Amino acid sequence: MKRVVVTGLGALTPIGNSVDEFWKNAVSGKSGASKITKFDASRFKTTFASEVKDFSPEKYLDRNEIKRSDLFTQYAIYAASEAINDSGLNIESMSPFDLGVIWGTGQGGMKTFEDEVENYIENGKNPRFSPFLIPKLLPNMASGLISMKFGLMGINYTAVSACASSSSAIMDAFNYIRLNKAKVIVTGGSEAPITDASVGGFSSMKAMSTRNDEPQQASRPFDVDRDGFVMGEGAGALILEEYEHAKKRGAKIYAEIGGAAMTADAYHISATHPEGIGASKAMQLAMEEAGIDTAEVNYLNTHATSTPVGDLSEIKAVNATFKNQFANLKISATKSMTGHLLGAAGAVEAILSIKAIQNNIIPPTINTVIIDPEIPSSMPIVTQEAIDFKVEVAMSNTFGFGGHNATTVFKKI
Structure with a gap:
């Protein structure tokens, strides 16, 4: 390959x-x-x-x-x-x-x-x-x-x-x-x-x-x-x-794509699976292909659209994937700034994930003032302001109506 x-x-x-x-x-x-x-x-x-x-x-x-x-x-x-x-x-x-x-x-x-x-x-x-x-x-x-x-x-x-x-x-x-x-x-x-x-x-x-x-x-x-x-x-x-x-050719290289995976929720035409089973599997498969484990992922750009049900299901998927081990990980939801670009969302969020690797900066989740009490307090969500953080590996999630789950993994090179 x-x-x-x-x-x-x-x-x-x-x-x-x-x-x-x-x-x-x-x-x-x-x-x-x-x-x-x-x-x-x-x-x-x-x-x-x-x-x-x-x-x-x-x-x-x-x-x-x-x-x-x-x-x-x-x-x-x-x-x-x-x-x-x-x-x-x-x-x-x-x-x-x-x-x-x-x-x-x-x-x-x-x-x-x-x-x-x-x-x-x-x-x-x-x-x-x-x-x-x-x-x-x-x-x-x-x-x-x-x-x-x-x-x-x-x-x-x-x-x-x-x-x-x-x-x-x-x-x-x-x-x-x-x-x-x-x-x-x-x-x-x-x-x-x-x-x-x-x-x-x-x-x-x-x-x-x-x-x-x-x-x-x-x-x-x-x-x-x-x-x-x-x-x-x-x-x-x-x-x-x-x-x-x-x-x-001496090209400038931003990052390497380490792995990518898709799964289906097979659940509902518009709602994500409430337990995030498909999303979790997509993350696991993408990491497997990249040859990394959860401890090596430093940044997760979540799909997180700001819907009551969708955000919680993704958090459940993240928790199931990372098993509450977040020492080296930061999470943010950049749709808080761009809005949801629908079919273009994955591309613009991939760019932010790659730029996070290049600059060792985690972009923020703005407007998130009081985190939903159903979200574990251990979840390392970056709110309000960007932070400096070493990023060797970044992961990006996107989900779509029809139950489509897609995860890509980018690595510093």
Whole structure:
């Protein structure tokens, strides 16, 4: 099996439009939540979200590219561009068939679909759909257009596993390179879900926070007063590369992917297993593959969306996995700052996990003031402010509707 390393990062998030800005604001505990500006959300119980700010696709896409792509694809190309530039890859010097894209998204072109159906209905006697409707809404179009923009002709597809999508994509990219089926893969995920249907649908499920008067304090994982997640949007991209290939070209290496695993809860369409059985098994399998035990994990970036049931089930999974042995471990929930980026969550949280290794800093869980009494007091949750802490190994959890559990392990190299 080949070794796989991370040689490039790219991010577009509610708290930063580059990896450096994203990391800086995460360490400082900045919230990206505010009143929704993309549409009138006053009809819904939740009227706020974590939106990307100051995004201008015109700066890197021409008019025709914008016309032919949904916002989630534009976000993907933006993050992928930063990651490729960061990697220092000389794409022209490589065989294009050694370069691939495996991307993740949960919803794909939701806004495109909404707009086209609305326009169709309003057109009266001459209803007509745009010829770009199907290409724009397809979930795989982000991976397709990334490959077209950069001439990447190797493996190319999209992983869809709800909020675990981009973690699934990262794991697949890891495995393809390990099996020597690619030298370099652009991976990660993007989501543009702040739309009428998406916000309205999650609102009807009572899954989102309704703390409309104080949106920046709304995402409060593990807190006794948490009342649901805050929707976020954006993209995260990672360049995964075969280790010897990266070493030979003198690449900057952020971290090695040691292991990754997925399991299924086989329990409920939207709720996690109350005892966290599937999540615990995913963590165990990822560590097994990485050749480490629990004592070697220094940082766990939890899925923790700030829902009453979900946060507790993950804590039970963590406790079952680590068996209350937390001497070398710190935990945080960075969705408290970014909101929940759904299918892109795993990618942006992988970036924070990797940056924690690079900088020996644990980003905080903001807004968590009084930890739920059902959570063991021994659980080493970092709240309010970032801390300095030596990180050799970081683990990232993401879970998705349908019972999908995904865990990735990153190691200092």
